[in-house]
Amino acid sequence: MTNSMSNLVKILESFNPFVEEIDEKEIKITVSPDKVVAVLETLKANGYSHLSLMTCVDWIDDNQLELVYILFSWEDGGKFLVSTRIDRSNPKFVTVKELWPVARFYEREIHEFFGVEFEGNDDMKPLFLELWDERPPLRKDFDPRDYSRKKFPDREYEKDVIKEAKIFRGEING
Amino acid sequence: MAMQELPKKDFFAPLKAWKFLGKRPVTIEVPNKVKREASDRYRGFHINDWSKCIGCGTCSKICPTDAITMVEVPGLVRDHGKLPQRPVIDYGRCSFCALCVDICTTGSLQMTREYIHVSDDAEDYVYMPTEKGLNAKRGLYEHGKAPLGWIKDENSDILDLVRVKMPMEEPEVRVKSFIEIVKGYSKEQAQQEAARCVGCGICTYTCPEHMDIPQYIESIYKGDLEEGLRWLYRTNPLSMVCGRVCTHRCESSCSVGVRGEPVAIRWLKRYIIDNVPFEEYDRILNIRPEKKGKSVGIIGSGPAGLSAAYFLSTMGYDVTIYEANARPGGVMRYGIPRYRLPDEALDKDIAFIEALGVKILVNTKVGQEIGFDEIAKKHDAVFISTGFGLGRSTRVPGTDHPNVKQALPMLKMIRDYLRGDGPKPPVPRKLIVIGGGNVAMDISRSMARLQTMEYGEVNVHTLSLERSFEEMPADMDEIEEALEEGVEFHPGWGPIEIVIEDDEVKGARFKKCLRVFDENHRFNPQFDENNQIFIEADMVIEAIGQAPDYSYLPQELQEKLEFVRGRIKTNEYNQTAIEWLFAGGDIVHGPDIIHGVADGYAAAKGIDMYLSKK
Structure with missing residues (x-):
């Protein structure tokens, strides 16, 4: 990691982070949920002012959801991935829209696809899906095939697909 | 149709739309109204290469x-495949x-950049x-x-093309003893390997016994070995044997093997059997047939005989097997070397068949200890599976010398010696093996071990008519492992004579083989008589094929049976021209254990049909 990044990691030591170096310019910091906002603020104050992405991972076997904030520094081109895990059965977290207004939309998206509530962000209208009535679709227990079968029953086609294919292949004349 | 309901129309909706009338559109119009090409990686309509x-x-x-x-x-x-x-x-x-x-296993299915239809x-x-x-x-x-769009690359490829490596004994170690080479998968390794299976079932069609391969692999993946064992025993009572030495045609047709290494089906089967304790078999398999009150006699306890015995006893028949040797198993007990198939592996499979009530009478050679007629009288039907026990000779000059041996009796002698049943076989310092099949590999590698144990070095020359490793009928694994163990191969040589001086074998002379088969794929070797070599040896072992021995069958029965090139002709249920006589294994089909198991299965069904009508 770069000098400025290793200095920052030292500053963050007080939050008991688990630090993984992904590559020279990318470091993952995992902390407990209550430390996330403080870590984000510290990083923001030290050049990591750009929230590139906010996303979520479903760890269904651990009954946890992982929230990931990706921060980028325009000063040294480094990236910090700040990660924490929250309870999957009642997923709640605090909004960071006061730090980055754009987080409003990321949080709406994560709410829509993973079902996480963000306290302090009241705008949880669906962002992408229309008339969704199933569990959030990026949860690992969502069965896309089952949903597809339920919502879109099979259609009986009359066309002779084999004959058509054979005509396309030049095996028989159409 | 359960279509989704649209939201109720707002009464003022049209009015709301009017406010956009004066605004400039946000969308950009396609220049000159030309339809635009999609990006290079676009996922458009599919194409499928039927030849792939x-x-x-x-x-x-x-x-x-x-x-x-x-x-x-x-x-x-x-x-095939x-x-x-x-x-x-x-x-x-x-x-x-x-x-x-x-995920496409062959890469035949692709997407174009066409997106308009x-x-x-x-x-x-x-x-x-x-x-x-x-x-x-x-x-x-x-x-x-339409040009290609989305093409899978190594990042998007979902198939795992690389096999989980099987832990094996190193060549330097294994050539010193008859220790089993393949050590078997751990639970993690087996589950990881099982996860590579796509469950297409093409292997099931290829397997002569049509085993439920995707099903038992899924059981391993789920960690449910009891279910896995039930899948195995549905079609194959010799799974522990087959899990080690099956010719695994299934793997050659595995769809994952089209672009990568096929799933290690044989070793996954072995993993199940290795990891379910024998004491649990009875509870898990729970075979409790109603007794039929009829009995079947089986001659020969090789793969076909044991398989028939198992399936017949699960149907409720009383089964007695007559075995000439001191131990049951036939070629599995006396042919295949111990480093590939230890006795314990065979014992477990046979023990369960015996536990079902099958009686195995060993040291009972039909024609000597008991007459064939007596067996025919005692049972309602008879199944013969006596195998190819006789060796074939090249019959070149010198082959009648006592130090020119046949592979099968030598392999039997070695196995008996290793389990303490017999004397030590003669171990030559220099050995020639003639043959290019798996039996030739077995004897070459067994003798290499005995030589290492006796003299500390290997001196085995294996010569075959076939001119390359690819042409040789032996499995490539066998050839590679033999090479690692120090066996020297000379492909493309046919024997002229065994050179004998002072009544002792000094070696053999060979001539270059130009081709093995003629235009009609008939065995018809041609030689270059001017191109000859001499190889020194004090023993020669011939492993060029085996032949059946029907001497136990009474003459009048032999006359009624139909033979096709040494094999007995049967119908699809392995029934011979004599309705109460069924036959299977090498004397009907060959060439391997799984075909024997399939014969046993088919014959059991045939016998059941015959006895139900009787």
Whole structure:
């Protein structure tokens, strides 16, 4: 990691982070949920002012959801991935829209696809899906095939697909 | 149709729209109204190369929208490793996610950059992709000219093409003893290997016994070995043996093997048997047939005999096996070397068959200890599976010398010696083996071990008519392992004579073989008489094939039976021309254990049909 990044990691030591170096310019910091906002603020104050992405991972076997904030520094081109895990059965977290207004939309998206509530962000209208009535679709227990079968029953086609294919292949004349 | 309901229209909706009237549009108009090409990696309509597609149906299984159905195509043949079916895609369902392309086992299914297809006829949205792709209406490209879009690369490829490495004994270690080479998978390794299976089932068609391969592999993946054991015993009571030494034709047809290494089906089968304790078999398999009150006599306790005994006893018949040797198992006990198949592996399979009530009478050679007629009188039906026990000789001058041996008796002597049943076999310092099949490998490698144990060095020369390793009938694994152990191969040489001086074998002379088979694929070797070599040796072992021994069959029966090139002709249920006499194994089909198991299964069904009618 770069000098400025290793200095920052030292500053963050007080939050008991688990630090993984992904590559020279990318470091993952995992902390407990209550430390996330403080870590984000510290990083923001030290050049990591750009929230590139906010996303979520479903760890269904651990009954946890992982929230990931990706921060980028325009000063040294480094990236910090700040990660924490929250309870999957009642997923709640605090909004960071006061730090980055754009987080409003990321949080709406994560709410829509993973079902996480963000306290302090009241705008949880669906962002992408229309008339969704199933569990959030990026949860690992969502069965896309089952949903597809339920919502879109099979259609009986009359066309002779084999004959058509054979005509396309030049095996028989159409 | 359970279509989704649209939101109720707002009464003022049209008014709301009016406010946009004066605004400039946000969308950009296509320049000159030309239809724009999609990006290089666009996921458009599919194409499928029929010459590559094997009909495995993996695309259909992975499709998250249930858009792909496999449809049988009349005119396509069910070939080795191929099913006569092709995917049909319903574009009313397809979400263009490209998972089908990313998992395609052969790489035949791809996507083009064609994305326009406009039709008001719903029938136009279902189609069986071919090399030419969809005949898109109002599309961008002429039919068959759409460029490729999404192509899977090593990042998007979902198949795991590399096999979990099997822990094996190193060549320097294994050549010093008869210790089993393959050590078997751990639980983690087995589950990881099982996860590579796509469950297409092409292997099941290929397996002579049609074992439920995807099913037991899934059991391993789930960690449910009891279920796995039940799947194995549905079709194969010799799974521990087959899990070690099966010729695994299934793996040669594995769809994952088209682009990568096939799933290690044989070793996964072995993993189940190795890890279920024998004491649990009875509870898990729970075989409790109603007794039929009829009995079947089986001659020979090789793979076919044991298999028939197992299936017959699960149907409720009383079964007695007559075995000439001191231990049951036939070629599995006396032919295959111990480093490939230890006695313990065979014992477990046989113990369960005996536990079902099958009586195995050893040291009972039919024609000597008991007459064939007596067996025929005692039982309601008889199954013969006596195998190919006689060796064949090249009959070149000198082969009648006592130090020119046959592979099978030597292999038997070695196995008996190793288990303490017999004397030490003679170990030559220099050995010539004649033959290019698996038996030749077995004897070469066994003798290499004995030489290492006796003299600390290997001196085995193995010569075959076949001119390359590819042409030799032996498995490539066997050849490679023999090479590692120090066996020297000379492919493409035919024997002229065994050189004997002062009544002792000094070696053998060979001539160059130019071709083994003629234009009609008949065995008809041709030689270059001027190109000869001499190889020194004090023993020669011939391993050029085996032959049946029917001397136990009474003459009048032999006359009634039909023979085709030394093998007995039967119907599909292994019934011979004599209705109460069934036959199987090498004397009917050959050439391997799994064919023997399949024969036993077919014969058991045939015997049951015959005895039910009687």
